[in-house]
Amino acid sequence: MKRFLEGSQAVANSVALCKPGVIAAYPITPQTHIPEELSKLVAEGLLNSEFVNVESEHSAASVVLGSTACGVRSYTATSSQGLLLMGEVLFNIAGLRLPVVLTCANRAVSAPINIWNDQQDSISLRDSGWAQFYVENIQEAVDFHIIAYRLAEDRNIMLPVMVCMDGYILTHGVEVVDMPEQKDVDRFLPAYKPLYKLDIENPLTLGFLADTDYYMETRFAIQKTHQEILDLLPKITHDFRNVFGRDYGEGLIETYRTTDAERVIVAMGSVCGTIKEVVDQLRRKGKKVGLLKVITYRPFPIDKIYEALKNVPKVAVLDRALSLGADAPLYTEIRAIFFGKKRSPKLIRSFIAGLGGRDITLDSIKEIFKKLSLKTTEEEFIDLKPELLKDKV
């Protein structure tokens, strides 16, 4: 049913449709209305779930680690510093092969303190073993949580999934959402049946010491499973379309007017909507431009991106996060795809925009397309204020 909902409220209701048995959250900044709405649903008896208020994000992650290990579908949400505080536990959750689903409301990382949107938080956790989705709008945020549980709990996968949605722009934005029906979610997402679980009747241990003889194989196994996600996700999104009627292709990337494009921007998250607007505007003027949206960042869909970009002469990669001291994360990975390949863009250029909530406007995107026509190959920060930068003291 179509409703006019705030992103956080919509996601909370989507999570509720997935019926998690345990929800844990730390109820203070940085947090969203998602746990708040879920706690309300639990308190009102609309969701049969154990809601655990904890004393920190580290504990929130630890609670869902424990509850999932006991065989219960679990959920948590966080943001920014909170996600980083969870970091140690997040690696453990992946290593333990526990299918937790977490929402990251993407926000900048301190210092200086900044509560606004960028994607540095979840990008910093890209090596944790979690799958990561980046959504463009609230509808995708709603749908990809349901897809996330289905993927995470697949017995051939058994890995956690992080759904990343831009803070404020999507979490506090209100728009029209087609909320799934409970009967459809029940049809699409069967109850969680763990392969192994902590059970006092049948004692076992999880995550015990793996010494030099064993550890490396556990990491190799996660790496292999990420490859399997690339094959499985298209089947899941196909099923999703059959049940809910919404088509996310293979769930890995989305191409927008790239077929004959001479200049393409690669990006993730809500900014893709703004880029689509600019693409349409420039297309009306006869400019051959397009967008490649990366939905699944982990696993990184190398082959799909290669196919989509191999004939595009000029590619801009828009990062909303940095790897300080090196090239930007998404840019580095896009470039790496084409090393040693026969076909490749002539130019792949790195653009950084929207850090700490700096607004990305239509003009910001036009600027990127314009700068892609220049000869230079240097990294460029869009909408930077040089007047705020001083020479060394």
Place this chain on the structure above:
Amino acid sequence: MKEIRIHARAGQGAITTATILGYAYFLKGFYPYAFPHFGAARMGAPMNAFLRVDTKPIRLRSQIYEPDYVLIVDPTLLRGFNCLVGLKDDGIAIINEGEGIDKSKLNFKRKLYFVPAAKIALETIGKPLANTALLGAFIAVSRDLDIEVLIKSLEIRFKGEILEKNILSAKKGFEFVKERF
């Protein structure tokens, strides 16, 4: 596409205002996108709420720089900010009339509607919450929506006595514009 920018202070209900108006458009089959932008994250800090409305889903995620409408909930903001910056040439501003506004400084070609929204709110709600009176005025000015659909939207947000008071406030804001302009 129509773009509406609301100027207020954190805690004055600007997001709620944008959401209520967005809901009214939603009830009429439009695709609204309401969103806030906070300055300093504390009560009283100047902030904006935005509403974009179209007949198809909104994709543009930037703030609003060239609005069709500006709604000013807190007139004291006019002292420190140019709240009308970027307002389209044929754009309209609806301003909660307050003390100390130097109207001569606002005299340019755009249409300005001063509505005693806080006064209406004091009479109806009992608190100077100008929002629903401004929304009533907006309905009268924009002619996109009718007052009934705004009332339906208020019914989603409020209940009981608070609902009745807000409906009255919206109606008075609506009537003020109808009578005066």
